[in-house]
Amino acid sequence: QCILVCPTGALHTKNDKQQVWEALKDPDKHVVIQTAPAIRVTIGEIFDMDVGSLVTGQLVAALKRLGFDKVFDDCFGADVVVMEEGHELMERLESGKDLPQFTSCCPGWVKFCENFYSDFLDNLSSCKSPQQVFGSLVKTYYAEQAGIDPENIFSVSVMPCVAKKYEASRPEMNDSGQDRDVDVNLTTRELGELIKEAGLDLKTLPEEEYDHPMGYASGAGVIFGSTGGVCEATLRTVYEKMTGEELEDVELEQVRGKELKEGIVDLGDGREIRAAVVRGTGNARKLLDQIQSGEKDYDFIEVMACPNGGCVGGGGQPVYSGYDRWTKMGEHYVKRAEGLFKADQQKEHRTAHTNPYVKKLYDEFLGKPHGDKSQDLLHTKYVNRKKYTRDRLYGVKECNEEAI
Numbered sequence: 001q002c003i004l005v006c007p008t009g010a011l012h013t014k015n016d017k018q019q020v021w022e023a024l025k026d027p028d029k030h031v032v033i034q035t036a037p038a039i040r041v042t043i044g045e046i047f048d049m050d051v052g053s054l055v056t057g058q059l060v061a062a063l064k065r066l067g068f069d070k071v072f073d074d075c076f077g078a079d080v081v082v083m084e085e086g087h088e089l090m091e092r093l094e095s096g097k098d099l100p101q102f103t104s105c106c107p108g109w110v111k112f113c114e115n116f117y118s119d120f121l122d123n124l125s126s127c128k129s130p131q132q133v134f135g136s137l138v139k140t141y142y143a144e145q146a147g148i149d150p151e152n153i154f155s156v157s158v159m160p161c162v163a164k165k166y167e168a169s170r171p172e173m174n175d176s177g178q179d180r181d182v183d184v185n186l187t188t189r190e191l192g193e194l195i196k197e198a199g200l201d202l203k204t205l206p207e208e209e210y211d212h213p214m215g216y217a218s219g220a221g222v223i224f225g226s227t228g229g230v231c232e233a234t235l236r237t238v239y240e241k242m243t244g245e246e247l248e249d250v251e252l253e254q255v256r257g258k259e260l261k262e263g264i265v266d267l268g269d270g271r272e273i274r275a276a277v278v279r280g281t282g283n284a285r286k287l288l289d290q291i292q293s294g295e296k297d298y299d300f301i302e303v304m305a306c307p308n309g310g311c312v313g314g315g316g317q318p319v320y321s322g323y324d325r326w327t328k329m330g331e332h333y334v335k336r337a338e339g340l341f342k343a344d345q346q347k348e349h350r351t352a353h354t355n356p357y358v359k360k361l362y363d364e365f366l367g368k369p370h371g372d373k374s375q376d377l378l379h380t381k382y383v384n385r386k387k388y389t390r391d392r393l394y395g396v397k398e399c400n401e402e403a404i
């Protein structure tokens with residue numbers, strides 16, 4: 001039985017389904033949706049399918065029947081993040097500045113860093129999350145390609161995460177020139193309700209394909225949904241770019257899974273990348289303290305705030321009741337992650353830089369990774385919120401309102 005409980009404690013979230021229904025009914029709106037990597041292995045549970053079932057095709061079919069004008073894959077946005085974040089990492093490795101580089105695609109982690117470890121803000125990748133990269137591209141690149149006025153585009157995302165609602169509302173995440181790059185964010189549970197309200201059953205639907213040009217992703221983009229996936233996806237591209245050689249085995253298992261994983265990627269000729277993956281803010285705090293004390297030293301670190309497998313166990317995902325729910329959920333996270341790694345294996349392209357639609361995006365629109373246009377649209381700045389947090393902790397009334 002699925003119930004509405006948030007395992008990350010973000011309990012006071014609003015339900016945004018009504019806004020989506022209204023947009024779908026509005027004949028003047030061109031409504032597009034992006035689905036995050038982890039949704040394809042979890043939404044089936046809301047329709048009594050086996051945990052970890054890979055239901056990408058049925059998910060797309062349901063969204064088309066709901067009336068979305070275009071159904072896109074947020075994994076394409078993840079591939080673009082790999083290109084941007086990977087080039088940023090290569091630049092930092094060359095200059096030796098602002099290392100280690102931290103991933104920035106988890107809004108829970110970004111906010112934690114802004115509040116409690118603002119000394120590390122320059123170490124965060126300036127690249128936005130896949131949701132926001134995608135949102136920005138929908139209202140610029142896609143609008144241009146399709147010949148649609150971006151003012152008429154209503155952009156929806158489905159995410160495993162309640163923190164993504166907050167992320168989409170941050171002013172520094174909106175650069176397309178419109179009010180918002182992502183107009184509404186739905187959680188997996190909200191989308192499940194929407195599909196049921198339309199009288200559809202995911203189980204019985206035929207498999208359908210995402211639309212183009214933002215519906216094809218490499219396997220690297222797909223594994224973003226599991227802990228270790230962002231690090232592995234980025235290192236696949238960085239390795240091939242830095243060595244000029246193809247990886248014989250793209251599966252970098254040394255950075256998958258567990259609460260803290262460390263791995264070294266050997267680039268040959270004496271060069272290496274020291275990587276770490278950590279999930280849960282308690283584990284992140286320990287690691288950051290060790291880095292500050294000089295006990296640990298890395299080049300690249302992935303942090304995901306959700307302690308149970310990253311986004312596959314996010315606060316917007318189906319959860320379970322009953323005395324054994326924690327044991328059950330522990331097993332479920334593993335099965336969900338297995339579903340994503342299976343989807344990666346089924347992909348023709350396993351690295352972001354070989355995705356033909358990503359190449360087309362750079363050729364026809366962005367120019368080059370981490371270039372001027374990318375920096376305008378796909379990169380951001382973070383806010384030092386430490387003063388506010390300290391003031392609040394010590395009961396001082398005065399606070400930095402702009403930083404809240």
Ligand code: SF4
Pocket residue numbers: 105106107108109160161162163164304305306310311312313314315316
């Ligand atoms: Fe959201 Fe959790 Fe994924 Fe972070 S790890 S993006 S908080 S679901």
